[in-house]
Amino acid sequence: MREKFDIVVACDQKFGIGKNNSLPWRLSQDLKYFKELTLSRPPVEDEVPKRSNAVIMGRKTWESIPAQYRPLAGRFNVVLTRNLNYQLPQGVFKAPSLDDALNLLSKGPVDRVFVIGGAEVYKEALIHDRCGLLYVTEVRAVFECDTFLPDFKPFFQLMSCSEVVTENNIDFCFKVYEFSLADHIIYKEAALDGEESLL
Numbered sequence: 001m002r003e004k005f006d007i008v009v010a011c012d013q014k015f016g017i018g019k020n021n022s023l024p025w026r027l028s029q030d031l032k033y034f035k036e037l038t039l040s041r042p043p044v045e046d047e048v049p050k051r052s053n054a055v056i057m058g059r060k061t062w063e064s065i066p067a068q069y070r071p072l073a074g075r076f077n078v079v080l081t082r083n084l085n086y087q088l089p090q091g092v093f094k095a096p097s098l099d100d101a102l103n104l105l106s107k108g109p110v111d112r113v114f115v116i117g118g119a120e121v122y123k124e125a126l127i128h129d130r131c132g133l134l135y136v137t138e139v140r141a142v143f144e145c146d147t148f149l150p151d152f153k154p155f156f157q158l159m160s161c162s163e164v165v166t167e168n169n170i171d172f173c174f175k176v177y178e179f180s181l182a183d184h185i186i187y188k189e190a191a192l193d194g195e196e197s198l199l
C-alpha cells in the first residue's frame, strides 16, 4: 500500500455533500469519474498476488449505497464503525477507526486507498498526516443539504481543474488538490491565536 491515501468528494458551493443520507444531486458523469478514479491503477505485468485499490467509508455512507451496488466492485471495501456487532457481507472489512483501517490495508495486496466519505470520516481524513490528494467534484450550485464538508481550502493547494461539464442543467468540474503541510501549520497557529477553527 502507498503511504498516502487520497480523498474523493463531490461538494456544492457551500460545501454541502449530502441530504437524508443520500447525495443531493444525480450526476452520472460524476459517478463515472468516481468509479474510474477509484479503480485506476498503473498497468503492472505479472503481478502476484493481484493487487486492488481500496475504499474506506463511514457506516452511514455504506448504508447509503444501493444494495445492488455494494460492495463497490473491484475494490477492497472497508467500513468504519464503532459498533463491534455491525454485520457486513462476507468480503467487506470493518474497522473501528481510520488508523485501524489503514493498518489493516497495509498488510494486504492493496495499491491506492481512497477515503470516500461521509462528512464524519472526511473531517478526520482531511487533517490526517497521511492525507495525499483531494479529488473534489465542484458542483457549481447550492443544494439543500444536511451534511457538509469542512472548508479545506486554507490548507490544500489546487493542482488541476478540468473543463466545466454540464448535466441536468448543473455545471460541475473536477479539481485535484494537494494537502499543504505548511499552510496547515499556519492555519492551526491562527486557530490557536483565537480565530475560529473550521475543523
Ligand SMILES: NC(=O)c1ccc[n+]([C@@H]2O[C@H](COP(=O)([O-])OP(=O)(O)OC[C@H]3O[C@@H](n4cnc5c(N)ncnc54)[C@H](OP(=O)(O)O)[C@@H]3O)[C@@H](O)[C@H]2O)c1
Pocket: 008, 009, 010, 011, 016, 017, 018, 019, 020, 021, 022, 023, 057, 058, 059, 060, 061, 062, 064, 080, 081, 082, 083, 086, 095, 096, 097, 098, 116, 117, 118, 119, 120, 121, 122, 124, 147
Ligand atoms: N458528496 C459526496 O461525495 C459524498 C460522499 C460520501 C457520502 N456522502 C453523504 O454523506 C452523508 C453521510 O455522512 P455522515 O457524516 O452522516 O456519515 P458517515 O461519515 O458516512 O458515517 C458516520 C458513521 O461512520 C462511523 N465512523 C465515522 N468515523 C469513524 C471513526 N473514526 N472510527 C470508527 N467509526 C467511524 C460511525 O459509525 P457507527 O455509528 O456505526 O459507529 C459513524 O456514525 C450522506 O448524506 C451521504 O450521501 C456524500
